[in-house]
Amino acid sequence: MRTPHHLDAHPRPNPYEELAALDDGPLEETPLDEFLTEERDAGAEDAWAPPDHRRGGKRRRKNRFAGLPLAVKAVVGLVVLASFAALGDRWAVLYAEHRAADTLKDRLDLAAAPEVEIGGFPFLTQLADKRLDSVKVTVPDVAADRVSLAKVSATAHDVTLNADGLTSVRGAHVPRFDGDVQLTFADLNRELGASQVTFTGEGRDKVRANGTLPVAGHNLRLRAEARIQRQGERGIATEIGKMRLDIGDLATYRPGTRASEGLHLTPKGTADLARETRKARALLSVPAIVKRMGVPEATVRGALADDGKLAELTGSPRFARQAAGLNLIDLALENPDVMRRLGLDPNLLDSLSGLTRPVLADRLSLAFELPEPDQGDVRLQDVRVEEDGIRVRVSGSGLTVGG
Numbered sequence: 001m002r003t004p005h006h007l008d009a010h011p012r013p014n015p016y017e018e019l020a021a022l023d024d025g026p027l028e029e030t031p032l033d034e035f036l037t038e039e040r041d042a043g044a045e046d047a048w049a050p051p052d053h054r055r056g057g058k059r060r061r062k063n064r065f066a067g068l069p070l071a072v073k074a075v076v077g078l079v080v081l082a083s084f085a086a087l088g089d090r091w092a093v094l095y096a097e098h099r100a101a102d103t104l105k106d107r108l109d110l111a112a113a114p115e116v117e118i119g120g121f122p123f124l125t126q127l128a129d130k131r132l133d134s135v136k137v138t139v140p141d142v143a144a145d146r147v148s149l150a151k152v153s154a155t156a157h158d159v160t161l162n163a164d165g166l167t168s169v170r171g172a173h174v175p176r177f178d179g180d181v182q183l184t185f186a187d188l189n190r191e192l193g194a195s196q197v198t199f200t201g202e203g204r205d206k207v208r209a210n211g212t213l214p215v216a217g218h219n220l221r222l223r224a225e226a227r228i229q230r231q232g233e234r235g236i237a238t239e240i241g242k243m244r245l246d247i248g249d250l251a252t253y254r255p256g257t258r259a260s261e262g263l264h265l266t267p268k269g270t271a272d273l274a275r276e277t278r279k280a281r282a283l284l285s286v287p288a289i290v291k292r293m294g295v296p297e298a299t300v301r302g303a304l305a306d307d308g309k310l311a312e313l314t315g316s317p318r319f320a321r322q323a324a325g326l327n328l329i330d331l332a333l334e335n336p337d338v339m340r341r342l343g344l345d346p347n348l349l350d351s352l353s354g355l356t357r358p359v360l361a362d363r364l365s366l367a368f369e370l371p372e373p374d375q376g377d378v379r380l381q382d383v384r385v386e387e388d389g390i391r392v393r394v395s396g397s398g399l400t401v402g403g
Contacts, residue, residue: 093123099169104137107401114139132159135172147368148187150389154179156399174376174399181370181380184389188366197222197364201385205229207238209364213245216351220253221246224364228390233379235369236392240361245352250343251328255357262327263352269342270323274314277307282341283323284310289331289338293322329353366390375400 101113120126120133135156142149156177163169185207188199197211205228213222224243231237245253250269254261265273273280283289284300295313303310313319332339332349339346370378376399383392 089122089124092127093118096123096127096169100135104139104401108139110139111141127161127163130161130163132161132172133157135159147183147191147366149181149368150184150187151182152179153182154394154396172401174397174401176395176397177399178393178395181392181394182389183366183368183392186389188389192364192366199226199366201387201389203385205383205385207366207385207390213363215245215355216345216348218247218345218348224360226364226366228366228383228385230380230383231367231369234372236367236380236383236390238364238366240357240364243357243360243364245355247344247348253329253352253355255355255360259325259327263329263332263349264327265324265342267320267324270320273323274311274320277310277314279342280310280314282338286331286335286338288334289326292331293319293326295319295322370394373399 097116097118100116100118104110104116105113115136115138117136117138118132118134119136126132136153137156138151138153140151142152154177156172156174158175160173160175161169162171162173185199185201189197192199196213197209199207199209202208202225207226207228209222209224209226211222212219214220222243222245225241226238227241229237229239243255246266247253247263249266250272251263251265253263256262273283281304284295284304290297290300299309299313303313328339328342328344329349329352332344332346332353336346339349370380372378373396376396378394378396378399381393381395383390
């Protein structure tokens with residue numbers, strides 16, 4: 001039998017009641033509650049809608065422009081109008097330049113249309129006055145006698161137009177102009193040298209030619225000098241000098257009739273006579289050659305009979321000078337066997353005899369003359385040799401183009 005529990009005479013207090021006893025009544029509203037309440041009330045009055053940035057941006061820009069002073073608005077408008085006017089003026093210039101290029105191509109019978117550049121601004125005002133400040137025309141590849149001019153460039157000043165408008169220009173009068181004529185060495189090398197002779201500038205008025213020239217099946221080394229000078233009012237002349245053709249290292253040919261010209265042995269060629277008795281005997285065995293050299297007959301007979309005396313004779317400085325002064329062209333036809341023993345082809349020497357100074361000079365001539373205009377005057381002012389070619393300054397007056 002269980003022992004019954006005894007009830008406590010002093011029961012424990014309820015914790016929930018203790019908490020309730022601590023309650024002092026309803027809490028007062030704090031400032032935060034007031035703020036949140038006001039925000040909710042304000043939001044309840046106006047329905048939410050997304051912001052319209054585009055419409056607001058337009059309104060702002062409109063307001064900004066509306067706020068500008070009237071003078072500023074007028075300036076902006078004038079700038080816009082001036083821009084359109086400038087574009088229209090430039091378009092008219094391009095159109096006029098194109099028409100002028102086509103007209104010059106047809107009337108001057110050019111292979112390609114030239115470049116035309118009209119100066120001055122505004123163009124339409126000049127057109128209305130029928131007067132242009134300047135017109136620059138550049139024509140490439142102009143034929144001039146044997147050569148081609150790489151570029152002819154001229155600038156006309158104070159041009160008077162014969163026109164009724166932009167599309168009805170019938171002609172022009174050029175009171176004065178100036179320009180350049182350029183002849184490049186690249187064109188000279190291609191047209192005159194046939195890829196075997198090259199031209200290079202040397203100084204203000206000299207052009208040097210170097211290369212090879214085929215003669216009787218032999219490629220001879222060519223060297224020459226051309227002096228450039230003005231000839232008359234429209235022409236360029238060249239004086240060819242210091243021409244020489246080298247036959248290997250054996251002999252050198254200089255066209256002409258002076259003592260220093262003709263075909264002569266080089267220092268190496270005369271030295272070979274001292275080393276090779278066969279060549280020396282062949283040369284001294286011809287009385288005409290001995291006579292021209294001025295060697296005494298007794299000395300020659302002794303040298304031909306004794307190799308020691310022969311070596312003594314051919315090894316002397318005097319004999320070297322006498323051999324070098326001997327013009328072999330005069331003796332080639334009469335003594336072909338001797339020329340062969342010296343290592344010279346008689347056929348080559350025969351061709352060299354016909355290769356005179358005028359013939360060589362004509363092959364290397366850089367001369368040309370500008371065409372004479374039907375009206376007006378064209379003159380060459382200055383000729384100058386530059387690094388890449390020959391440049392000529394030109395001027396003129398009283399030219400008329402078209403009707």
